[in-house]
Amino acid sequence: MKRRPLFHEHFFQHKWSYLLGSVLLSMSLALQLVIPLLLEDFTDGIQHLTIRVSDLWSLAAWFIILGLGIFIFRSSGRIYIFRLSRMLERDLRTKLFTHWETLPAEYYQHERIGNLMAHAVNDVNILRQIGMQGVFQTIEAMVLISITITMMAGTINVYLTLLVLLPLPGLTYLAYRFRTSIRMYSLRVQEAIGTVTSRVQEFCTGIRIIKTYVQEHEEIKKFTKENGENVKANKQLIRSNSLFASYSQGIVGLSYLLSIVFGSLLVMKGRISLGEFVAFNTYLSFLVAPIENLGKVINLFQQGKAADSRLRNVLASEPDIKDEEGIVPLKEIKGEIRIRNLSFQYKNSKGYALRNINLTIEKGASLAIVGKIGSGKSTLVNLLLRVYNPPRNTIFIDNYDIRDLPLKLLRTSIGYVPQTNFLFSSTIKENIAFDPNYYQDNQIYKAAKQAHVYRDIMDFPEGFNTALGERGLSLSGGQRQRVSIARAMIKQSPIMIFDDSLSAVDVKTEERILKTLRSEIKGRTSIIISHRISTIQKADKIIVLDEGKIAEQGTHESLLERNGIYKNMYILQSNEFTLEPSTLPFSSERTVRINKRRS
Numbered sequence: 001m002k003r004r005p006l007f008h009e010h011f012f013q014h015k016w017s018y019l020l021g022s023v024l025l026s027m028s029l030a031l032q033l034v035i036p037l038l039l040e041d042f043t044d045g046i047q048h049l050t051i052r053v054s055d056l057w058s059l060a061a062w063f064i065i066l067g068l069g070i071f072i073f074r075s076s077g078r079i080y081i082f083r084l085s086r087m088l089e090r091d092l093r094t095k096l097f098t099h100w101e102t103l104p105a106e107y108y109q110h111e112r113i114g115n116l117m118a119h120a121v122n123d124v125n126i127l128r129q130i131g132m133q134g135v136f137q138t139i140e141a142m143v144l145i146s147i148t149i150t151m152m153a154g155t156i157n158v159y160l161t162l163l164v165l166l167p168l169p170g171l172t173y174l175a176y177r178f179r180t181s182i183r184m185y186s187l188r189v190q191e192a193i194g195t196v197t198s199r200v201q202e203f204c205t206g207i208r209i210i211k212t213y214v215q216e217h218e219e220i221k222k223f224t225k226e227n228g229e230n231v232k233a234n235k236q237l238i239r240s241n242s243l244f245a246s247y248s249q250g251i252v253g254l255s256y257l258l259s260i261v262f263g264s265l266l267v268m269k270g271r272i273s274l275g276e277f278v279a280f281n282t283y284l285s286f287l288v289a290p291i292e293n294l295g296k297v298i299n300l301f302q303q304g305k306a307a308d309s310r311l312r313n314v315l316a317s318e319p320d321i322k323d324e325e326g327i328v329p330l331k332e333i334k335g336e337i338r339i340r341n342l343s344f345q346y347k348n349s350k351g352y353a354l355r356n357i358n359l360t361i362e363k364g365a366s367l368a369i370v371g372k373i374g375s376g377k378s379t380l381v382n383l384l385l386r387v388y389n390p391p392r393n394t395i396f397i398d399n400y401d402i403r404d405l406p407l408k409l410l411r412t413s414i415g416y417v418p419q420t421n422f423l424f425s426s427t428i429k430e431n432i433a434f435d436p437n438y439y440q441d442n443q444i445y446k447a448a449k450q451a452h453v454y455r456d457i458m459d460f461p462e463g464f465n466t467a468l469g470e471r472g473l474s475l476s477g478g479q480r481q482r483v484s485i486a487r488a489m490i491k492q493s494p495i496m497i498f499d500d501s502l503s504a505v506d507v508k509t510e511e512r513i514l515k516t517l518r519s520e521i522k523g524r525t526s527i528i529i530s531h532r533i534s535t536i537q538k539a540d541k542i543i544v545l546d547e548g549k550i551a552e553q554g555t556h557e558s559l560l561e562r563n564g565i566y567k568n569m570y571i572l573q574s575n576e577f578t579l580e581p582s583t584l585p586f587s588s589e590r591t592v593r594i595n596k597r598r599s
């Protein structure tokens with residue numbers, strides 16, 4: 001279904017508030033239009049010497065009263081309308097953020113962060129400006145132009161009014177002519193800002209690599225080029241906007257010229273009084289700003305249209321990983337996992353990441369996955385978590401196809417420590433208790449102790465309240481991993497997944513953590529991925545993945561008997577160097593060389 005422009009949605013939702021704001025603003029404009037009438041009387045009074053000193057005082061009093069009235073109504077109308085535009089800004093950002101949270105991981109692989117930021121910042125800002133200046137100046141222009149023209153024609157001279165208005169339809173023509181170019185250039189500006197923002201974001205994230213690889217110059221070159229594109233796009237937009245504004249002023253100037261020449265003639269012929277001539281030109285001066293603003297507003301609406309359509313495109317992207325129709329209203333998961341004939345191919349990839357996987361993990365059992373880099377280990381757990389959707393009828397938990405389980409239940413039932421440990425810019429405590437459930441301090445401390453990071457945290461200046469991230473403390477790789485483990489442990493989930501979660505800690509710490517984890521996760525189903533045999537050798541079952549297939553499976557002992565990939569890995573990682581090269585399975589020169597080097 002085609003979605004209504006976002007600004008329309010907001011406008012209709014708040015139509016009564018906008019009406020009230022318009023009424024307040026219109027009242028201030030109506031008061032403003034009394035001024036030329038006072039000036040007319042005053043000028044005619046001076047010309048005919050009928051004015052007295054007391055009239056001057058009353059005129060001054062009128063001006064003060066009018067000024068106060070204009071001030072009160074205008075500022076309250078302005079505050080009212082501007083407040084609505086801030087609400088629009090808030091609602092749009094919330095809508096975007098909420099929508100982004102529903103989108104799958106895949107979406108973020110294809111979208112540049114800079115583009116997403118440009119949507120959240122620039123596009124939303126443009127729509128806010130429409131709600132602010134756009135609405136305010138449109139109301140002002142419509143009210144002022146219509147009443148002013150009525151006053152000019154009704155109270156002074158209809159022919160002179162028609163004459164000075166003659167050039168003004170040219171403004172509509174101009175707006176039409178510039179419409180396409182302004183919209184096109186503003187789209188280019190927004191895209192260019194997206195690119196520059198992405199570059200800055202990438203630069204900040206990768207600053208260490210850039211410096212260590214001495215790529216500063218190259219990065220500056222790329223940035224300068226993209227920044228230049230941004231300036232070029234802006235220049236084109238400014239050129240269009242300026243040309244439009246200058247032509248508009250020319251048209252307004254022509255109206256003035258006509259008013260002065262023909263108005264003076266009418267005064268000389270006695271068809272209008274000098275006071276009326278002054279009042280007429282004052283009215284005309286009231287028309288200049290709104291007519292000019294109308295031009296700017298038309299351009300702003302063009303930019304808004306582009307921003308609105310970009311935002312609607314973002315909001316139209318459908319999350320393909322969501323609760324599907326007919327989900328089983330299960331409340332709890334026990335933890336038996338069955339995988340049947342699972343093959344999986346990423347959308348943008350040619351080959352299969354997983355091929356014909358068949359596997360059962362009993363409730364409470366532990367499974368270890370080893371395999372070369374890129375053999376499909378993380379893919380398997382990502383499918384289990386439905387970060388990507390597995391094909392139907394391939395992965396079952398407690399005999400339910402995971403596609404039929406409520407997504408929230410599935411994910412809250414899995415304590416997951418990912419390969420890349422992301423910590424938020426908040427306190428350590430908040431990073432550990434990162435879950436919909438509320439946790440007491442002692443539960444947080446317990447999880448930290450289980451992950452063997454409690455002592456490290458207590459050594460930090462503010463313990464668990466120490467801030468991490470941009471303006472806080474940086475943790476070592478091993479500390480990050482252990483905080484991530486604590487985050488997963490606190491959930492007490494029936495299924496635990498550790499994806500290469502101990503790679504950054506030394507072997508001794510690893511041993512201690514594993515010992516604690518084994519006793520803490522007893523009775524829960526666990527999956528441990530690792531490149532280190534030492535991490536996984538005590539698992540109930542070990543599978544060896546090779547190019548997406550299960551090449552071997554069994555216990556540590558049974559796999560060592562097989563003289564296969566697992567045993568080869570074991571020997572390579574083992575510190576036993578007494579083995580003769582001839583006894584090594586797949587013994588290669590490289591294996592022998594490594595062993596010699598070690599000894």
Ligand SMILES: Nc1ncnc2c1ncn2[C@@H]1O[C@H](COP(=O)(O)OP(=O)(O)OP(=O)(O)O)[C@@H](O)[C@H]1O
Nearest residue numbers: 346348349353371372373374375376377378379380
């Ligand atoms: N999002 C993705 N899109 C396309 N291909 C992907 C994606 N993620 C992984 N792959 C590919 O799928 C294959 C398996 O990757 P996966 O990350 O599961 O391997 P892994 O065994 O976990 O590797 P590692 O030990 O390095 O973590 C690889 O060939 C990888 O390039």
